[in-house]
Amino acid sequence: MSEDEEDERGGGGEGKRWSPDLVGGRGGGSGGGDPPPFSDQVLENVLENVIQFLDSRRDRNAASLVCRSWCRAEAQTRRDLFIGNCYAVSPARAVERFRRVRALVLKGKPRFADFNLVPPRWGAGFYPWLAALVPAYPWLERLCLKRMFVSDDDLFLLAKSFPSFRDLTLICCDGFGTAGLAAIAEHCRHLRVLDLIENDVEEEMVDWVSRFSTTSLESLVFDCVGCAVDLDALEALVARSPSLRRLRVNQHVSVAHLRRLMARAPQLTHLGTGSFGDGGGGGGEMEVADLRAAFAASRSLVCLSGFRDLAPEYLPAIYPVCANLTSLNLSFADITADQLMPVIIRCHNLQTFWVLDTVGDEGLRLVAATCKDLRELRVFPLDASEDSEGSVSDVGLTAISQGCRNLRSILYFCQRMTNAAVATMSENCQELVVFRLCIMGRHRPDYVTREPMDEGFGAIVMNCKKLTRLAVSGLLTDRAFGYIGKYGKLLRTLSVAFAGNTDLALRYVLEGCPKLQKLEIRDSPFGDAGLLSGIHHYYNMRFLWMNSCKLSIRGCKEVARRLPHLVVEVIRDKLEEDDVEAVEKLYLYRSLAGRRDDAPPFVEIL
Amino acid sequence: MEVSVSDFDNLKATELRLGLPGIDAPEKPAPVSPRGSKRALLKANEECWPGTSKSLEADTSNQEAQPMAKAQVIGWPPIRSYRKNSFKARKAEVEAAGLFVKVSMDGAPYLRKIDLKVYKGYKELREALDNMFRCFSTGELSGMEGCNGSEYAITYEDKDGDWMLVGDVPWEMFISSCKRLRIMRRSEATGMPSSP
Numbered sequence: 152m153s154e155d156e157e158d159e160r161g162g163g164g165e166g167k168r169w170s171p172d173l174v175g176g177r178g179g180g181s182g183g184g185d186p187p188p189f190s191d192q193v194l195e196n197v198l199e200n201v202i203q204f205l206d207s208r209r210d211r212n213a214a215s216l217v218c219r220s221w222c223r224a225e226a227q228t229r230r231d232l233f234i235g236n237c238y239a240v241s242p243a244r245a246v247e248r249f250r251r252v253r254a255l256v257l258k259g260k261p262r263f264a265d266f267n268l269v270p271p272r273w274g275a276g277f278y279p280w281l282a283a284l285v286p287a288y289p290w291l292e293r294l295c296l297k298r299m300f301v302s303d304d305d306l307f308l309l310a311k312s313f314p315s316f317r318d319l320t321l322i323c324c325d326g327f328g329t330a331g332l333a334a335i336a337e338h339c340r341h342l343r344v345l346d347l348i349e350n351d352v353e354e355e356m357v358d359w360v361s362r363f364s365t366t367s368l369e370s371l372v373f374d375c376v377g378c379a380v381d382l383d384a385l386e387a388l389v390a391r392s393p394s395l396r397r398l399r400v401n402q403h404v405s406v407a408h409l410r411r412l413m414a415r416a417p418q419l420t421h422l423g424t425g426s427f428g429d430g431g432g433g434g435g436e437m438e439v440a441d442l443r444a445a446f447a448a449s450r451s452l453v454c455l456s457g458f459r460d461l462a463p464e465y466l467p468a469i470y471p472v473c474a475n476l477t478s479l480n481l482s483f484a485d486i487t488a489d490q491l492m493p494v495i496i497r498c499h500n501l502q503t504f505w506v507l508d509t510v511g512d513e514g515l516r517l518v519a520a521t522c523k524d525l526r527e528l529r530v531f532p533l534d535a536s537e538d539s540e541g542s543v544s545d546v547g548l549t550a551i552s553q554g555c556r557n558l559r560s561i562l563y564f565c566q567r568m569t570n571a572a573v574a575t576m577s578e579n580c581q582e583l584v585v586f587r588l589c590i591m592g593r594h595r596p597d598y599v600t601r602e603p604m605d606e607g608f609g610a611i612v613m614n615c616k617k618l619t620r621l622a623v624s625g626l627l628t629d630r631a632f633g634y635i636g637k638y639g640k641l642l643r644t645l646s647v648a649f650a651g652n653t654d655l656a657l658r659y660v661l662e663g664c665p666k667l668q669k670l671e672i673r674d675s676p677f678g679d680a681g682l683l684s685g686i687h688h689y690y691n692m693r694f695l696w697m698n699s700c701k702l703s704i705r706g707c708k709e710v711a712r713r714l715p716h717l718v719v720e721v722i723r724d725k726l727e728e729d730d731v732e733a734v735e736k737l738y739l740y741r742s743l744a745g746r747r748d749d750a751p752p753f754v755e756i757l
Numbered sequence: 758m759e760v761s762v763s764d765f766d767n768l769k770a771t772e773l774r775l776g777l778p779g780i781d782a783p784e785k786p787a788p789v790s791p792r793g794s795k796r797a798l799l800k801a802n803e804e805c806w807p808g809t810s811k812s813l814e815a816d817t818s819n820q821e822a823q824p825m826a827k828a829q830v831i832g833w834p835p836i837r838s839y840r841k842n843s844f845k846a847r848k849a850e851v852e853a854a855g856l857f858v859k860v861s862m863d864g865a866p867y868l869r870k871i872d873l874k875v876y877k878g879y880k881e882l883r884e885a886l887d888n889m890f891r892c893f894s895t896g897e898l899s900g901m902e903g904c905n906g907s908e909y910a911i912t913y914e915d916k917d918g919d920w921m922l923v924g925d926v927p928w929e930m931f932i933s934s935c936k937r938l939r940i941m942r943r944s945e946a947t948g949m950p951s952s953p
Contacts, residue, residue, distance in 0.1 A: 266833070268831065459843065531840065589834055648833065
């Protein structure tokens with residue numbers, strides 16, 4: 152359940168702080184000039200000893216700008232490198248500046264790739280980075296990749312190249328399968344973490360679980376691996392991993408097997424169940440009691456997820472742990488409010504809750520009544536289509552806002568919403584940092600007043616002073632964007648779909664939100680004039696994505712001409728477009744590396 | 758998924774609203790978009806659309822006025838395919854069970870069995886039966902009104918044990934209530950025997 156956590160945890164800056172000075176090569180860190188004189192050397196040693204305590208990358212970025220020796224000292228002591236856009240800097244340059252990196256976070260495709268808006272083979276291949284990492288960081292310990300293309304060969308090379316390798320986290324990646332996992336398992340002898348989160352894993356039917364050679368496993372998350380694993384091998388692995396704290400299995404693990412796994416690992420803190428249903432196990436009264444006993448024995452559980460093919464009669468088995476839970480993910484469980492009730496009323500300490508809209512407004516009322524310390528709520532739709540019934544509405548949102556005053560983050564899918572409910576939430580939940588509302592039917596107004604949703608979202612940006620991430624939906628006019636530009640001073644990420652009337656809307660945002668880092672827009676009537684209004688700001692942003700708007704090639708070329716350190720990509724779905732003028736998909740991002748050399752034929756870099 | 762015009766007309770003509778008394782269909786907000794509605798629906802397409810097909814009662818109560826084709830929008834609502842596939846997989850398992858019913862034809866020496874779930878509508882069913890029983894009949898089969906000169910009528914036995922003419926009710930309702938099929942000679946159709 153770590154979706155977008157890094158983005159929300161204050162991830163504004165990058166490993167390379169943007170500044171035109173660095174472009175000239177002056178800021179190469181330790182890469183330039185003669186070694187400094189002795190006294191300076193002493194000073195630098197002292198500096199390193201102090202700067203090494205800086206953890207936050209924003210602080211480090213700031214420190215590196217003070218002067219050259221600070222820049223050098225900081226570069227020598229940076230252990231954790233965060234690259235928010237794999238194309239923003241070349242691998243060679245990154246490893247040249249930061250010589251002692253132990254942990255790397257690397258992000259690839261833009262987020263809209265999750266919704267099939269970026270054609271396959273667009274890019275974000277891991278190999279070019281891997282090739283640079285192998286010689287540069289032999290002591291690499293941790294790697295986190297998000298939305299990258301990672302092949303089995305890459306995983307094999309990774310496993311063989313870093314003897315101290317400990318943690319591998321892959322989020323929303325694709326290109327690899329169980330063969331690659333087998334290589335990791337076999338060759339990473341000190342592996343502690345293997346977290347596979349929502350990846351598209353090739354089903355190769357290679358047995359990988361039996362290949363683990365580590366005895367220090369702390370976390371194993373593989374619910375996205377579609378094929379079954381050898382359950383005996385899994386049980387043996389769990390049995391010989393005394394440090395195991397997090398285990399999330401896939402849906403091929405039945406309730407019966409889960410019970411055996413839990414018996415082997417009573418010290419688990421995070422558990423992701425498999426099917427939580429019969430799935431060939433039989434089941435009946437006896438089994439529920441056994442399962443319940445297993446949960447009762449797991450005194451350390453604080454996070455529960457999974458519940459993929461839930462048989463509701465098994466739910467009572469989790470009652471013994473509810474009171475200790477801080478995080479519960481039922482978002483794959485098709486349950487009603489009645490089925491939710493006995494569970495949720497026991498979860499007084501819940502801080503994170505993900506659920507399906509099948510529980511309805513009534514279910515949300517129950518949540519609001521019990522979970523007073525709720526920080527994050529996500530309500531997903533069972534039927535993710537525009538014309539679905541929609542089981543939650545403004546009523547549920549209002550109830551949550553009244554009961555959960557500490558709410559920091561909300562993602563809410565619905566079909567019916569009112570400005571009043573959204574405004575109420577903005578008043579009640581002053582701690583909101585992330586507000587993402589998705590009214591699934593496009594262009595839907597407030598269903599009571601028939602007005603656009605401008606005032607509701609306006610209230611959010613106005614009242615929630617800590618807001619950094621916003622996703623809007625429903626019928627919205629330029630007015631809504633006026634509010635965002637006027638009040639969204641801390642806003643870093645904004646997602647827009649099917650909204651706005653004219654270029655003014657885009658201008659309001661680009662001129663009004665100084666902290667804006669990531670802007671993703673689809674199907675909104677914004678054209679070249681709006682695009683050009685952001686020229687003063689694009690160097691401060693990680694990226695801008697626009698698809699199905701009103702952009703033309705002329706406007707995009709103008710931006711490319713005026714901002715030479717911006718990479719402006721025009722992506723075409725079909726190689727021969729009828730209208731060569733119109734730009735269907737635009738992705739632009741600042742970069743020290745210039746145009747990339749791995750762009751496929753359907754990407755034109757201006 | 759192509760649906761013939763005759764199916765569409767038939768469905769519209771025989772539209773039934775079923776539901777428990779006292780339950781109101783949810784009010785569908787009228788579109789107010791200044792840019793023109795992009796969300797007009799084709800009712801028949803709705804029923805055939807995988808993943809969005811629901812009971813037709815809900816469909817009819819949620820209809821838009823204009824019967825224009827609805828474009829399936831890529832990536833909207835913004836749900837990752839990982840999540841969408843989890844539910845689709847489960848739905849596919851449930852649907853894979855199949856709905857096999859016996860089909861008898863008057864004068865044929867043996868019966869056949871077909872899986873109703875593989876057909877998308879009446880037209881496909883008719884064609885399949887036609888192919889299956891062609892050797893036993895001289896002309897085309899037809900259970901639909903408006904087809905002249907057909908020798909046979911397709912009937913079915915429903916949950917209550919009544920023999921009904923195929924084609925009257927919406928497809929989804931038909932396959933959920935059909936227990937067996939009988940292709941009977943038109944000459945007998947006017948006065949149905951009490952037992953097949």
